Amino acid sequence: MPTTRFTADHERVRARLRAYVDERIRPQAEEWDRAGDFPDEAMRELGEAGFLGLRYPQRYGGYGGDYYHTVVQAEEMARSGSGSFSMAVSVQTDMATPPIAEFGTEAQKEEFLAPAIRGEKIACLGITEPGAGSDVAGIRTHAQGVGGDWVVNGSKIFITNGARAAFCTLVAKTDRDAKHQGVTLFLLPMDASGVQVSRRLEKVGMWASDTAELAFTDVRLPRDAILGEEGKGFYHIMWELQGERLIAAVESAAGAAYGIERIVEIAQQRRVGGRCLADHDWVRYRVAETAARVEATRQLVYLTADRFDRGEYPVREISMAKLAGMSVAWEVADLGVEVAGEWGIWYGLPLQRSWRDARLGRIGGGTDEVMREVVGKMMNL
Amino acid sequence: MTFPAVRDRPYHLFEPEHDELRDALRRLVDDRLVPRAGDLERERAFPRELLAELGELGYLGLAFPHDAGGADDVVADAVLSEELGRSGLYGVAGATIELRAAALALLLGGADAQRQRILPGLLAGRALWALGVGEPSLDPDPHEIRASARSGEGRFELSGEKAFVPLAGVADGYLVAARTAERVALFAVEAGSLEAAEEEVLGSWECPVGTVHLDGAVIDANARLPAGAPDILAAVGRWRALAEGFALVGLAARALDVALAYGLERQAFDRPVARFQVWRHRWAEAATDLESTRALCIHALRLYAAGEPAARAIAAARLRAGRVAYRMADEGVQMHGGYGYMMEFDAQRFWRDARQATVVGGGDHPYLETIARELGL
Numbered sequence: 001m002p003t004t005r006f007t008a009d010h011e012r013v014r015a016r017l018r019a020y021v022d023e024r025i026r027p028q029a030e031e032w033d034r035a036g037d038f039p040d041e042a043m044r045e046l047g048e049a050g051f052l053g054l055r056y057p058q059r060y061g062g063y064g065g066d067y068y069h070t071v072v073q074a075e076e077m078a079r080s081g082s083g084s085f086s087m088a089v090s091v092q093t094d095m096a097t098p099p100i101a102e103f104g105t106e107a108q109k110e111e112f113l114a115p116a117i118r119g120e121k122i123a124c125l126g127i128t129e130p131g132a133g134s135d136v137a138g139i140r141t142h143a144q145g146v147g148g149d150w151v152v153n154g155s156k157i158f159i160t161n162g163a164r165a166a167f168c169t170l171v172a173k174t175d176r177d178a179k180h181q182g183v184t185l186f187l188l189p190m191d192a193s194g195v196q197v198s199r200r201l202e203k204v205g206m207w208a209s210d211t212a213e214l215a216f217t218d219v220r221l222p223r224d225a226i227l228g229e230e231g232k233g234f235y236h237i238m239w240e241l242q243g244e245r246l247i248a249a250v251e252s253a254a255g256a257a258y259g260i261e262r263i264v265e266i267a268q269q270r271r272v273g274g275r276c277l278a279d280h281d282w283v284r285y286r287v288a289e290t291a292a293r294v295e296a297t298r299q300l301v302y303l304t305a306d307r308f309d310r311g312e313y314p315v316r317e318i319s320m321a322k323l324a325g326m327s328v329a330w331e332v333a334d335l336g337v338e339v340a341g342e343w344g345i346w347y348g349l350p351l352q353r354s355w356r357d358a359r360l361g362r363i364g365g366g367t368d369e370v371m372r373e374v375v376g377k378m379m380n381l
Numbered sequence: 382m383t384f385p386a387v388r389d390r391p392y393h394l395f396e397p398e399h400d401e402l403r404d405a406l407r408r409l410v411d412d413r414l415v416p417r418a419g420d421l422e423r424e425r426a427f428p429r430e431l432l433a434e435l436g437e438l439g440y441l442g443l444a445f446p447h448d449a450g451g452a453d454d455v456v457a458d459a460v461l462s463e464e465l466g467r468s469g470l471y472g473v474a475g476a477t478i479e480l481r482a483a484a485l486a487l488l489l490g491g492a493d494a495q496r497q498r499i500l501p502g503l504l505a506g507r508a509l510w511a512l513g514v515g516e517p518s519l520d521p522d523p524h525e526i527r528a529s530a531r532s533g534e535g536r537f538e539l540s541g542e543k544a545f546v547p548l549a550g551v552a553d554g555y556l557v558a559a560r561t562a563e564r565v566a567l568f569a570v571e572a573g574s575l576e577a578a579e580e581e582v583l584g585s586w587e588c589p590v591g592t593v594h595l596d597g598a599v600i601d602a603n604a605r606l607p608a609g610a611p612d613i614l615a616a617v618g619r620w621r622a623l624a625e626g627f628a629l630v631g632l633a634a635r636a637l638d639v640a641l642a643y644g645l646e647r648q649a650f651d652r653p654v655a656r657f658q659v660w661r662h663r664w665a666e667a668a669t670d671l672e673s674t675r676a677l678c679i680h681a682l683r684l685y686a687a688g689e690p691a692a693r694a695i696a697a698a699r700l701r702a703g704r705v706a707y708r709m710a711d712e713g714v715q716m717h718g719g720y721g722y723m724m725e726f727d728a729q730r731f732w733r734d735a736r737q738a739t740v741v742g743g744g745d746h747p748y749l750e751t752i753a754r755e756l757g758l
Contacts, residue, residue, distance in 0.1 A: 001703050133718050135649050158719045204723035204733065272743075274525060281747075337736065341744055342515070342545045347581035355583075355736070359714065360722055365716060371660060 005302065005308050008073050017051055017076040021162075025202035029082035032208035033353060038085050040164060043092065047119020052093055056101055060114040067309040070094065074247050078255035081350060083357030084208035086251065091160045092116060092246040094170040096123035099185060099240050103228030112167055112187055121166035125166075126156040126214065127237060130307035133158075134370045136171065136235060137179045141216065143172040143186060150174075152188065152219040155198070157366075162212025163188050163200045174230055183233035186225045194219035207355030216366065239313075241366065246301075246308055246318045248365050252358075253301045255324070256294045257327075258333035259354060265285055266340050266351075281341055290328070290335055297324045316378035323371035333358035384453035384489060384616065385444055387688040391557040394456050394683055395745070402457055406440075414468040421470060422586045422730060427551050428473050429509075432480065436483035436506020437664070441480055449488060450504055455686050459678075462624040467599030469639070469727055471734035474628040478621060479547040479588075486556050486567060486618050489607035490608030494705025495569055497666060499554070505534055510569075513543035513557040514614065514740075526610075528595055530559040535602045537561070537568065539595035545741060550579040557595060558610045566743035567613060574598045584733030592740075603665040606665040619692060622748065623685060626678045629738060633671050633709040636731040637664070640713035643720075643728075651665075660716060674701040695749025700748040703739040708736040732754050 006014070023253045024045065032038040046052055056062025056070035063069060073093065075239050078084040100113045115121035132138040143155025152172060158164070168188045175182030188195070199213040228236045235293075267278040267287065277283045304317040337344030344351045421428070435441055444458035458481070465474035484503045487496055487510075502508030516527055525705070528541025540560055546555065555575065556567045563744065575598050579591040606613065627736025643662065644655025654660060681694035712732040714721035723730045739745065 039465075128719065131648070133649065138650070164561060203722050204724060204729035272746075337740060338682075341740050344740055345583035346545075347583075352583045354735075358686055359732075362715065363722055367715065369657075372659075377600065 005068055005306070005323055006072070007068075008070050009065075012348050013063075013069055013071045013260045014076060016049075017073065018079070020046075020049055020051065021076055021080045025077075025080040025082055025085060027259070028354075029080060029085070029208075030350065032082060034083060034207070036207050036328040037210065038082070038088065038208045040313075041086065043088065043122055044119035046089065047117060052089070052119050053117030054093075055111050056097075056113065056117055060101075060118040062111055067305060070247060071169060071250050071305055074251040075254035076106060082208060083205045083255075083354070083360075086132045087360075088122075088161055089117070089245075090251065091125060092119075092245060095240065095244045096125040096161075097165075097168055098238055098243050099227055100131050100187070102239070103185070103236055104187075105224070107224070108227065115166070122161050122164055124159050124161040124165035124168045124190075124212075125240075126158060126159055126162075126168045126170040127160045130157045130213075134366060136237060137183065139171060139173060139183070141170070141172045142176060143174050143184065143221070144203070145174070146220075147236045148223050150186065150221040152186070152216045152221060153196075156212075156214040156216075158201070159212045159214055160209055162214055163197050163210035168214070169227065172231055173232075176210060180234040181231050183237070184230050185227040185233040185236050186221060187227050188216075188219065188221060188225065192219050192221065204359070205353070206360055215241075235321040242315060242318050243308075244365055245322040246304060248361070249297075249301050249318070249321035251304060252329035252361050253294065253298045253321075253336070254328040255358070257298065259336060260287065260294055262351075264333070265335050265341055266336070266343075270340065272341070278340060287339070288332055288333060293328050294332065295312065297328045301325060316375055319366075319371045319374040319378070322366065323368055323375070326358075327368065329361055330358045383688065384446075385686060385688075386390075386446065386453045388456070388686045389678070392411040393508070394679065394686070395600075396456075397458075399400040399460050399708040400459055403464055406461060407467070410464055410468040412471060414470050414593070417499040417724065418727060419730065420470065422472070423724075425586045427589060428476065428553070431473065432476060432509065433506040434478060436504060438717050441477060441484070442504040444481065445484065445488060445500075445504060449500055453469070456518040456682065459623065459627045459682050462732065463631040466628030467635050468589060469516075469632060469635035469731055469734075469736055470585075471628070471632050472585030474586045474631065475585055475738070475751070476548065478505070478624045478628065479511045480509060481624065482621050483512050483556055484616050484724065485620055486512060487569070487606070490567060490606040490610075490613035490615050491569070492603070492607050495601065495606065499569060508553045510554045510556060511546060511548040511552040512567075512614075512617070513546040513549075513555045513718055515544050515546075517542055517592075526558050526565050528559040528604070529558065529614055530561050530566070532561060532602065537600050537602060537605065539568070539570070539598040539600065541595045543595065545580070545582075545590050546577070546593045547590050548588065549577045549593055549669050550589050550757055555593055556606070557593065558614070559595065561605075564595035565610040567610045568600060568604045569606065570598060570600055573601060577592060582737065584730070584735075584737035593674045619685070619695055622695045623678070623681055623691075625738070626681065626695070626698040626702040629699075629706040629735070630671065630675045630678055632673075632731060632735060632738075633706040636706070636713045636728070636735070637671060638725055639731070640664075640709075640716045643726075644716045647718075654716065654717075654718075663712060667705075667712055668699075670705050671709065672704045674698070677701055690738060693752055696751035696755075700744050700745055700752070703745065709734075 053062030058064040143150040170186045172185040194217045196215045198215040201211045406417040442451035576594040579589045593721035678698040681698040
């Protein structure tokens with residue numbers, strides 16, 4: 001690691017997590033992918049080992065670390081070879097739970113955050129709907145106040161962890177007529193009556209990660225199921241998305257750097273036309289150029305993380321980091337396939353899996369186009 | 382032998398009969414392949430019956446001489462490639478290309494007896510043959526072949542392994558490249574004498590590829606094709622590059638159509654996604670790329686059909702076609718948003734197929750090498 005951002009403690013955590021990933025995750029990545037699932041115990045074990053709450057207070061079972069502990073977590077998970085499991089963990093630690101830590105009541109933290117940190121309750125985040133992806137204010141899922149309770153109706157799609165989650169951090173409309181001001185967050189137990197996993201979606205990549213379509217039919221939630229403030233859900237979730245996008249950028253930049261290491265290995269091992277791939281100009285130059293972009297992206301990501309760590313909210317840089325991180329991670333995955341040629345498309349090597357997995361980055365958590373839109377807006381365009 | 386037959390009016394490529402052929406193929410593809418494309422791939426339903434049907438209709442032999450049962454019409458042959466590519470089920474186009482490539486290798490390099498024995502069934506789509514050239518060394522260059530054929534007592538004993546052999550496991554025979562004491566030759570080997578195993582790969586699951594193990598296979602001495610493998614493969618390679626160019630243009634066109642149809646239907650921020658300026662311009666660029674690439678393919682076909690030097694044009698056409706198909710398919714996934722990543726939508730299949738088609742056989746490099754050589758570099 002090239003900087004002083006990481007203290008001796010960060011490096012200790014990194015070493016422990018790297019050993020854990022080497023021993024407990026990477027060897028199973030292929031098997032989980034083929035099975036189309038990872039076992040829930042994998043999440044619980046990661047929680048028991050203390051890696052699901054690095055940034056959360058010790059009071060709830062967390063490690064009590066800072067943002068760079070989360071960065072370490074994302075960077076090491078990026079080396080796991082399982083895009084699916086890394087994504088499930090990200091949802092657990094950096095998407096579905098930060099709003100609880102930030103906006104939740106003490107009771108909500110005890111009921112949802114603490115068991116999530118222990119890996120006992122797997123979490124999902126319910127934003128996207130069949131008719132509304134990037135357009136969060138356009139969601140239709142509705143929570144109606146009825147006799148002191150809330151009654152939720154609607155549906156969500158592309159919900160990572162959705163088929164196995166114990167609870168959902170849910171975005172719903174509490175006022176159909178209001179746009180942004182009509183959105184509220186809820187904590188919804190997935191075993192509540194009326195919650196149905198209507199479909200488990202088959203994806204082209206990220207096979208070990210479950211992606212659900214959820215249907216809510218007259219799901220009754222108590223008054224205190226609201227997370228944060230009523231009518232402030234849009235702003236809460238926009239806040240969440242910044243953290244989600246930044247950590248995704250961290251992970252993808254680290255994954256890209258790891259991908260470059262693997263391409264170098266392949267280039268040294270394999271021969272074409274009587275020469276090592278590494279002895280072909282086109283391979284050396286493409287790898288060198290891509291590696292330069294990876295490094296530049298990593299530094300952009302670190303500078304953005306510095307500001308986030310200081311409590312700033314740099315939407316422009318976060319959106320740039322997400323756009324650049326996903327794009328370079330994708331380029332590395334594509335270069336891996338190209339360099340390896342036919343072996344790149346062969347299921348016996350993980351290159352094609354990285355290629356399929358990495359493609360989601362340019363879509364999930366806000367597409368490239370949405371990121372460009374946000375950056376443009378932040379530049380007063 | 383002159384292949385393809387030189388045409389009288391090479392600058393007037395598409396005759397009414399070609400338009401009729403295109404219409405007929407389009408109906409067949411739209412009725413039989415497009416509606417079930419996703420299932421056919423998922424079920425790994427190798428289209429053996431369809432290939433037999435195409436053979437029976439004379440489509441597999443379009444480019445071949447009349448005395449081989451063909452139509453001597455390389456233009457019609459290109460129409461076939463493009464329209465099958467347009468099915469968006471690239472493995473089907475690929476399978477017909479593999480069959481025709483094997484048939485062409487026999488036509489150009491086979492002995493009379495070999496041609497008479499194999500070609501009629503092959504062009505009729507009844508007996509499927511495929512070329513097995515590449516080896517696990519990751520090297521598509523026939524000069525680097527290590528598989529060997531040791532001769533003795535009127536026989537050859539083969540050893541070695543062929544990697545990423547098209548139609549592995551479903552072919553009835555393979556033309557395998559192996560080194561004898563003197564040179565590299567092709568051997569026509571019945572599938573029964575070899576062990577073939579299908580490998581799992583990224584795309585085009587309806588058309589298997591796999592490994593063919595040669596070790597221990599003992600074949601008759603007259604299984605060797607008389608002409609040298611590098612010469613045959615170079616000639617087959619030119620035809621193949623052109624056929625793939627048209628098939629990839631077809632695939633790109635399908636990816637474009639499907640993406641636009643989705644993008645016009647899908648609403649975001651109160652309007653169809655495809656109507657956002659950024660997408661309108663991206664698709665305008667993509668459509669321009671597609672149109673110019675198709676024109677380049679037609680230009681290469683014209684030279685090829687006229688018997689003029691066509692190597693550079695063909696290589697350029699194939700290079701561009703691969704890139705356009707992959708780019709179009711990738712843009713198609715992106716336009717679909719989250720749905721583009723879902724197996725139930727066709728966008729991801731075009732994308733996997735296009736990626737696979739652009740890395741097999743050495744990827745872009747043989748074409749870049751050819752163009753560079755033609756430039757005197």
